[in-house]
Amino acid sequence: MEITDDLVEHIAHLARLEFEGEKKEAIKADLTKIIGFVDQLNAVDTEGVEPLIFMTNSINVLREDEVKETITQVEALKNAPHKDSDYFKIPKVLKK
């Protein structure tokens, strides 16, 4: 699979990332290697083999509808780089 500029731009857009110049070339080279590596799987003949989604056969692993408070607001916000006492803060999303 060929990693084109368009493909890099498309994936970058979906991930909300930007790659320009050297960085773009670098990520292209990396992606080519990654895809090439994974491509080896295509050598295996999977004709007639059901796709495997789950590693176990268990079904209906459910829980009761009961509240358990596990962490506090302070703990929730603790690792955020930008916050106030109530909220996570992020750069303005909407341009007015």
Next chain:
Amino acid sequence: MGLSEEIRNKYQAVIGLEVHAQMLTKTKAYSNDKNEFGSQPNTNISAITLGHPGTLPRMNKKTIDFAIKMGLACESDIAPEQYFARKNYFYPDLPKGYQITQDTTPICTGGKVIVKDGEGAEKEVGITRIHMEEDAGKSIHDIDPFNTLIDLNRAGVPLIEIVSEPDIRSSQEAYNYLTEIRKLVRYLDICDGNMEEGSLRCDANVSVMLKGSSEYGTRTETKNLNSIRNVQRAIDFEIERQIIANENGETINQETRNFNAVTGTTTAMRSKEAANDYRYFPEPDLQPISVDQNHIDRVQSTMPPLPAALFKKYTQELGLSAYDAEILTDQKEIALFFEDIISNTKNYKSAANWLMGSVKSYLNEKAIGIGEFPISAARISELINLIDSGKVSNNLASQKLFPAMLESDDSPLKIAEVNNWIQDSDEDAIKNMVLEVFAENPSEFERFKGGEKKLMGFLMGQLMKKSQGKADPKSASKLINELAK
């Protein structure tokens, strides 16, 4: 916009609605933190909700039952085997970077909802699918001028999405469909149906085509519709906008549009083909769900009677008018109260009249729900039976007995007895009183006897005064006529 009737009539609108309903569970879809509107920001959270690495979601049993209820109410097929999918997109209020939803195996497929069309006739709107998913958090743009604030209390709240077939043909039909869906989720007690608070949300897919065409036009999807009325307004605007574009030979883009409730217009948000690439793939963290017939039967046994079935019963079996049946079935609590009344009386019309008359005006006056109404359904039935047995008159019942029942827990019969309100239908007693009235009012009696029938009212009035309102009017007037011969 000026669109002539003639041009408008050339086109047919085609509408499908996607409705998201927040489930009334105590906890979230895939974690134990609280599902509650209006809590302090970022307090209903957990490591799972925050999307921390290494956490594993776990499915809430209740959500499955709720989704099955909605499916049964719409006569959908319930999928025996299901698994979840990840819908991937980056947005700050979606901590995991993907939404856990059902893609290829929705819990319900097919089904229908019966609604009134624009002319008031019944029609079926097909249901494509109902699937389970989770809500995103909330981005707040208007508190801080320099930052967007994120509250993740809503992230992970269980939703069902109800997708209709493009069977809806006018904004009025869309209005009726949504009203019906809201009534259903409220009857089932799975969603509070509050569109203003966003617990019920609707996106409208709208296209237009020339009448008689078999090919649908390009559709747009309008979002941000926070009332049933606004859904109707947005659809009206879209239909008109698309017809004008067609007439001017412009192409309609497949795009997402935003409704502005102030101006009543829609504007393009983003173009579908460029932005949406959700890269769905199976969610390996949630094990598959299997629903067997026993499970479905168990859920079925907890379902209340549904408004459509009650409406049919009231109009066809009980002989009530469509108008009465409509009012009685509008809210589940009222309908169930009515059901309770008629389990003890066969006078259905009277039961409807009491409930929609004296009871409702009391509720309105006090601004309370039927749940807080002081008189039980059983006592209302007793009251009706008391009137029907001739022991109290209708008048006395509504003027005196009903108000007294609001203040006392005694049976209406006992209240009437204590207050000496039991109506006299004993002929001899009334007969004597009639004769007394004749004797006390000789000139009126003579004139009545001579044919002045309008004096009946006067004589009855005198009799009622004498009997303190307890004489049964029917037998009293009969006796007056007989004794005056």
